[in-house]
Amino acid sequence: MPANAFEELQWRGLVFDCIEGVQNLLATQTVTVYNGFDVTADSLHIGHLVPLLALARLQRYGHHPIAVAGGGTTMIGDPSGKSSERPLLSRQQIEENAEAIKGQLARFLDFDSKTNPARLVNNADWLLPLNLIDFLRDIGKHFTVNYMIAKDSVRARLEREEGISFTEFSYMLLQSYDFLHLYRTYGCLLQTGGSDQWGNITAGVELIRRVTGGTAYGLVYPLITKADGSKFGKTESGAVWLDPRRTSPYRFYQFWLNTDDRDVIHYLKVFTFLTQPEIEELQHALEEKPEQRDAQRTLARVMTGMLHGETALARAEQAAQVLFGGAVEGLSAAEIEDIFADVPSARLNKDQFSGTGLNIVDLLVGSGMMKSRGEARRAIGEGGIYLNNHRVAESERLVTVNDLLEGRFLILRRGKKTYFLVEVVG
RNA sequence: GGGCAGUUACCCAAGUGGCCAAAGGGGGCUGACUGUAAAUCAGCUGGCGCACGCCUUCGGAGGUUCGAAUCCUUCACUGCCCA
Structure with a gap:
């Protein structure tokens, strides 16, 4: 095990950039560190695991992690890494998302530690009560517009046709304020995030310095890439x-x-x-x-x-x-139910399969596996449709009760990997 | 408030009266190869019957025309410039 948290992050390739002194900070003292999470949806996705797991890693080295659900900042919308303005989410939606995400964040951190338990907070708690005039006087005054438009996240948008709304432009002030708030409340010294958060993090460090004279730090993780150039996740x-x-x-x-x-x-x-x-x-x-x-x-x-x-x-x-x-045919009904528990499925009535049976195209569309008959027919023509793991040769294929596995299942497959289960009832 | 430019299919982007369901690129899907990989090659990529047919689509609404994504009116939105 590496000697300290910084080395740990480093060998894992997680240190994309950091403020001077972070290495020493993490090596010589236990610090309180925070990472914010947008609540734009009711679930995190695997991209969020990078900073979340990193927070857990830091905790394993004795540091105090704070996971922040962005119930307040998501009201505004972070322009970082976005090429266009996002529609505002409703207040209620954000609250629901924040609750769901808090539950997920909690799963990866240790709240029962005697020495350095994790904390989970929602920035709506301190951002929503803010008063505009006070905020502009107390916080806004510390930033020049010149400084703000120099940030990549803003500049990228200024160069685009659509521009950026004042709302999103203001975002970095709120995130900076978060950092200041956590610095004051919990003595939080370090903020982490994806590399697109660098501008927001350094703005917070700057705010803390100007308001309190204190020194805070930032560390950002690399964007996860894929060798073939497509987007990860x-x-x-x-x-x-x-x-x-x-x-x-x-x-x-x-x-x-x-x-x-x-x-x-x-x-x-x-x-x-x-x-x-x-x-x-x-x-x-x-x-x-x-x-x-x-x-x-x-x-x-x-x-x-x-x-x-x-x-x-x-x-x-x-x-x-x-x-x-490929051994689908010997399966018992119980095995099929178990294996396909997670696979998309549909139920169809048995009547449709009696007599001459149901056309394969109708089956594909009727089950909801395919959106249109044209698409289904095309897929069959391409040789990309399998019924019970046998390639369907022609789109006139009729599916009858004889095709049912265990008397009630049909296993459809698109291409190599996409399975779909039809259960026949009635 | 004024002037100019723009709004095309999942994304970018051609198309400026019929040959446009709409070029091209990207993405996606499928096939071959394979390791449920990568790379490569090929096909497909609005809906309905699938065959040359029909229907819906080019920001919204209305209009001109035998015929419009293409012309006119109007509304909405976006950007740039001026006030």
Whole structure:
């Protein structure tokens, strides 16, 4: 184990940039550190795991973490990293999101520690009561517009057609105020965040210096990249969420399992608590026998277990084994239900399959797996549709009761990986 | 308040009266190869019947015309300049 938190973050490739003195700070004293999380949705996604897990890492080295749910700042909207203005969320929506996200944040931090328990706060508590005139006098006066428009997040938007609203322009003042508030209330000395937060963090450091004369620090994590240049954390069906209702444990497991060879070691460092020797071993395995995908398998296993628990992990692994082993036909009804618990599904009435049966195209559309008949027909033409793991050759294929597995299931598949279960009832 | 420019499919972006369901690029999907990888190659990418057909779409509404994404009016929004 590295000697201190800074070294820990460093070997994991998590230090993108930091303010002079952070290394010494983390090595020589225990500090209170905070990281803010937007509450623009009712769940965090895997991108948020980088700063969240880093907070947990810092806690393991004795530092005091504060996770801040941005119930106040999300009312305004952070322009950082955004190329266009965001619509405002309703107050009620934000409150609901904040509650949901607080629950997720809490799962990764230790609140029972005797020495350095984590704290979880919502910046709505101190931002909402602010009075405009006081704020402009007490906080606004410390910033020049010149300083503010020099920030990347603002400048990028000034150069664009759409521009930036005064609302979002003001955002950095609020986040700066957060830092000042936490500095005063908890003696918080360090703010962390993604690299796009650098401007907001340094603004806070600046505010603390001007208002209190004190020194605060910032550290930012790199943006997680993918070797093929596409955006990390996205799949066909959108972001990979922590909430199992949005991203099932099965999909979550599959997401990590599908990691590119070139990225997997990096992800093990960033997203898991595996030690340096453990990761090095996996790196050797990757070089020797890439087709075994030990590194990917470990990553998927550790991540799914950490987030969704052992039971969900076991189920995801079993499902993967069966679905990609191809042995669908010998399964019992109970096994099918279990394996497909996380896979999208639909129920259809049995009548439709009696007699000559139901056309495959109607089945694909009727079940909700495909949006339109044209799309379904096209997919079949491309050879991309499978019924019970057998490729469907022509779009006139009729599906009858004889096709039902265990008398009530149909397993549809699109391409190699996208499964859909139809349960026939009645 | 005035002037100018703009609003095209998931995104960017061509198209300035019929040959436009709409070029091109990106993204996405599928297939081949493979390791449920990468790279590469190929096909597909508005809806309905699928065959040459029909329907809906080019910011909203209305109009001109045999015929409009393309012209006119008006409204909305965005940007730039002026006040």
